[in-house]
Amino acid sequence: MLFLFVLALLGLCKPLLAKDVVYNFNVSWVTANPDGLADRKVIGINGAWPLPVINVDKGDQLIVHMYNGLGDKNTSIHFHGMYQNGTNDMDGPSMATQCPIPPGSSFTYNFTVNQNGTYWYHCHTDWCYPDGYRQALVVHDSDAYFAGEIEDEFTVTMTDWYHTLAEDIKPEFMSLYNPTGAEPIPNAFLFNDTLDTSLAVKPNKTYMLRLINTGAFVAQYFYIEDHEFTIVEIDGVYTEPTTADILYLGIAQRYSVLVKTKDTATKNYAIVTMADSTLLDTIPSDLRLNLTNWLEYDASASHPEADITVSVSSDLDPFDDSTLVPYDHMPLLTDPVVSINVAVVMANLDNGEGYAFLNNISYTAPKVPTLYTVLSAGDLATNALVYGEFTHSHVLPHNGVVEIILNNNDTGSHPFHLHGHNFQVLQRYPSYGADFFDYASGDPHNYNAATNGTSGFPTYPARRDTLVLPPGGYFVIRFVADNPGVWLFHCHIDWHLMQGLAMTMVEAPDQMQQRLTIPDDHYAACKAAGVKTEGNAAGNDVDFTDLTGQNVQPGWLPAGFTTRGIVALVFSVACAFLGMGSIVLYGLSDLKFVNKDDAIATSAPQEQYHDEQ
Amino acid sequence: MVNVFAVQVFFIVFRECLEAVIIVSVLLSFLKQCLGQPHQDQAIYKKLVKQVWVGSILGVGICLIIGGAFIGVFYGLGHDIWSNSEDLWEGIFYLIATIIITIMGLALLRINKTKEQWRIKIAQALIAKSQGHKKSRFLGDWARRYAMFILPLITTLREGVEAVVFVGGVSLGYPATAFPIPVVTGILAGLTVGFFLYRGGNAMSIQLFLIASTCVLYLIAAGMFSKAVWGLQYYRFQLAVGSDVAEEGNGPGSYNIRETVWHVNCCNPETDNGWDVFNAILGWENTGTYGSVISYNIYWLFIMLAVSYMLWEERSGKKTLRERFLGVLVKVPGLKGYAGKKLDVIHQNPDEIMRQVHQGLFNEPAIEQGVEMK
Known part of the structure; x- marks a missing residue:
């Protein structure tokens, strides 16, 4: 009895020990020059950049009071990887779960962090996080199975860096003159938002590195010279300790690795981050693709530049994350009640600009944030129609197993992120390794349940919240719809999100209506931004099935001759015939000169001849 | 096909050749009428005929040399410049070619009138010589003695140089391989038609042949005018887009949708076999732009107006x-x-x-x- 009481007390202790972690973020423009190449305007918090790393313990209540002091730009914060179970309204993506927060407005994010691991936070309004508005979010967990081994930990962010504001990049990227949709080439790459740094370590200890790709576009390879490491966490999910020597971090992916230091402290070793150059359409000569930072055993010893042994990044053979086994050994989810089968397609629409599609829909934001549509649509909330055609919404039943089959009909890789969940990775093809780029040109290789089969699915599939879709390949993922909310599923390359590479999961809308209450400051932001908080995707709050006036993607390019083309061609042909007719007329009228000629040629000499005789 | 047979080169050579043949034939028929009669001195007649032939062949020979040198120098020195910004130069060259063809083309249909005018010109020249006030006795005598040599020499030389300049003008965008065949066939066609004209063949059928040729010539010219506009527009688009345009082949992005009247994802004369012929003769592009369609139609309207005006001129006697x-x-x-x-x-x-x-x-x-x- 006493034993039971103690157990119960212990159980209660955890939440009782949980604390509120409060941040006040005054978001404003500051100037920064992290690569030493150019000053630029970046989004700072409380007048500083790089932004503060958010540190919380598992179970804490994270409260962020944000004030938009940018003056000229809407904003919001998405806490990447947070499940937000029960607090969908705190997820952050504009026009999905909230309104964009206009300049001068305040907004409070307040949610419980009942999970552990390495995350990050970033702006999720339009395309604002490449302007510097992103940083690590670390959830410490003293109960982690490896916690006892660790001497110390480092958080490492790696990112691409642009010298131009994203809003100025946009008109050149989304342009008639960029028909291939070639993504903007970064001006630099950063390591912890700077260059040439060292992580000071002692010999013969174990350190944890929390690696995060906080970039907007370019994936990064990561390795440490002469060091192996042990993967213990991906995207907040502890894994069975697994040895690796090279990692590939797609945008928004995280790894925690344990590094055992050497016995002697005589030398510093290069930490190499290498940009995945296959993503870049052109590589400017002044762009440094490889960065060297150091695992510093001895600050006074030399810090040598890494000796790069491969000519291109794709020669590296990174660890295949789909083979990892979660530490909790959660078994394969079976019998999905919903299977969503979509393909990534890049194409041009009739304004000549490049767009990205899942099947044939390029995500186009609705007029009312989808969450608010859920809450105002009543019984119609289970009807995907009300969320509009171009939010590409799927309504998922509560607690059902959901499968997403994502084919890639594009030649580039795409790091896909699902909000509010991590998902089981059932199959990915081609996976990391020598054949990863096999379908980077030529015909894509789509998933076929009959031939690719369910038999190959792992017993304990790896789980994460961001997975890289191989060029021309596919992946199959599953998750349980146990988190009522509006969750985006999108490519985390911000330029592709700009092009519409996203779709919406509306999970258990009836549960949301019962459980969720939107705080007043969220509605106040809408009012300030002039965005409706009730109605369907078209803003119609009377007839939710009437989507007249919804935001739509531009029209499709005509496949061949349109009326206009036919008329033009007919006119041209008619004109040509009339023109040739006039030439014929002119030509025939020349015959009148012939007779005269003949007269001279024949009669004149003969007359003369006769005269002489 | 376009790379070994530049159609407009054929027509220009044909036309210039025909004109030279007419002059020679006019001269020959003069000689025949005046000196070639049975009662006249056949030796003089034959000498003069020989002079005509020598003069014309020498003229043709000289201008072939000039032409060869001209084109050789052009391709030896200049051609790399064009290939860099191909569409810009193509546009400009097509524009030049259109203007040249437009101006000289209709004259092909006045072959009988031209023949008569040459007859007058030559006659005048001869009279002038026979009555001439001699500034230099020596030169005058020489010129008079060899009139039957100098006249055809100068005229064939003139027509030949004209042909060279025109051919150069219309063909700047072509590779050197596109020349030999159209030049040779053009000369042969010109000689043939000229021969029939001289021999007093059926005027009607000769005229029909010429009409048909001229129609084709103007189809080409209209197409080139349209292509010139197209090329200049495309050049501008290409400048803005960069190298990606070529990467797109026929598909979206290979054309400026905002200026497009039609586009088909095939039948690209640059890449798809067969369509280059269609392109060379009719100016076909798999993208019709407002510029290229409107310019095509305007060209034909201009031709119709020009022809109507000339007909009116001839008929009204104004x-x-x-x-x-x-x-x-x-x-x-x-x-x-x-x-x-x-x-x-x-x-x-x-x-x-x-x-x-x-x-x-x-x-x-x-x-x-x-x-x-x-």
Whole structure:
């Protein structure tokens, strides 16, 4: 009895020990020059950049009071990887779960962090996080199975860096003159938002590195010279300790690795981050693709530049994350009640600009944030129609197993992120390794349940919240719809999100209506931004099935001759015939000169001849 | 096909060749009428005929050399410049070619009229020589003696150089391999038609042949005008897009949708076999832009207007533009001599001058002396 009481007390202790972690973020423009190449305007918090790393313990209540002091730009914060179970309204993506927060407005994010691991936070309004508005979010967990081994930990962010504001990049990227949709080439790459740094370590200890790709576009390879490491966490999910020597971090992916230091402290070793150059359409000569930072055993010893042994990044053979086994050994989810089968397609629409599609829909934001549509649509909330055609919404039943089959009909890789969940990775093809780029040109290789089969699915599939879709390949993922909310599923390359590479999961809308209450400051932001908080995707709050006036993607390019083309061609042909007719007329009228000629040629000499005789 | 047969080159060579043949044939028929009769001295006649042939062949020979050198230098030195910004240069060259073809093309349909005018011109030249006031006795004598050599030499040379310049103008965008065949076939066609003209073949069928050729020539010209506009527009698009345009092949992004009237994702004359012929003759592009479609139609409208005006001019007997222009020039001091002569040709009564030639020229002792002296 006493034993039971103690157990119960212990159980209660955890939440009782949980604390509120409060941040006040005054978001404003500051100037920064992290690569030493150019000053630029970046989004700072409380007048500083790089932004503060958010540190919380598992179970804490994270409260962020944000004030938009940018003056000229809407904003919001998405806490990447947070499940937000029960607090969908705190997820952050504009026009999905909230309104964009206009300049001068305040907004409070307040949610419980009942999970552990390495995350990050970033702006999720339009395309604002490449302007510097992103940083690590670390959830410490003293109960982690490896916690006892660790001497110390480092958080490492790696990112691409642009010298131009994203809003100025946009008109050149989304342009008639960029028909291939070639993504903007970064001006630099950063390591912890700077260059040439060292992580000071002692010999013969174990350190944890929390690696995060906080970039907007370019994936990064990561390795440490002469060091192996042990993967213990991906995207907040502890894994069975697994040895690796090279990692590939797609945008928004995280790894925690344990590094055992050497016995002697005589030398510093290069930490190499290498940009995945296959993503870049052109590589400017002044762009440094490889960065060297150091695992510093001895600050006074030399810090040598890494000796790069491969000519291109794709020669590296990174660890295949789909083979990892979660530490909790959660078994394969079976019998999905919903299977969503979509393909990534890049194409041009009739304004000549490049767009990205899942099947044939390029995500186009609705007029009312989808969450608010859920809450105002009543019984119609289970009807995907009300969320509009171009939010590409799927309504998922509560607690059902959901499968997403994502084919890639594009030649580039795409790091896909699902909000509010991590998902089981059932199959990915081609996976990391020598054949990863096999379908980077030529015909894509789509998933076929009959031939690719369910038999190959792992017993304990790896789980994460961001997975890289191989060029021309596919992946199959599953998750349980146990988190009522509006969750985006999108490519985390911000330029592709700009092009519409996203779709919406509306999970258990009836549960949301019962459980969720939107705080007043969220509605106040809408009012300030002039965005409706009730109605369907078209803003119609009377007839939710009437989507007249919804935001739509531009029209499709005509496949061949349109009326206009036919008329033009007919006119041209008619004109040509009339023109040739006039030439014929002119030509025939020349015959009148012939007779005269003949007269001279024949009669004149003969007359003369006769005269002489 | 376009790379070994530049259609517009064929037509220009054909046309210039035909004109040269006409001149020679006019000369020959003069000789035949005046000296070639059975009662006349066959030796003189044959010598003069020989002079005509030698003169014309020498003229053709010289201009072939000039032409070869011209084109050789052009391709040797300049051609790399064009290939860099191909569409810009193609646009400009097509524009030049269109203008050249448009101006000279309709003359092909006045072959009989041209023939008559040459007859007058030559006759005039001969009369002028026989009556001529001699500034230099030696030169005058020489010129008179070899009139039948100099005239065809100068005229074939003139037509030949003209052909070279025109061919150069219309073909700047072509590789050197596109020349030999159209030049040779053009010469052959010109000679053939000229022969039939000389022999007094069926005027109607010759004329029909010429009409058909001219129609094709103008189809090409209209197409080139349209392509010129297209090329310049495309060049601008390409500048803005960069190298990605080529990467797109026929698909979206290979054309500027905002200026497109039609686009089909195939049938690209640059890449798809067969369509380059369609492109060379009709100016086909798999993207029709507002510029290219409108310019095509405007070109034909212009041709129709030009033809109607010329027909009206001929029929109403009003002064032609050329006459009016020369009329103005006559009043300009310094140009009086030049313009006056040209006007004389126009105002000459052809029958009258012919008679003068027949009566006077070849019976004149000077010529016979000259010939005998030889």
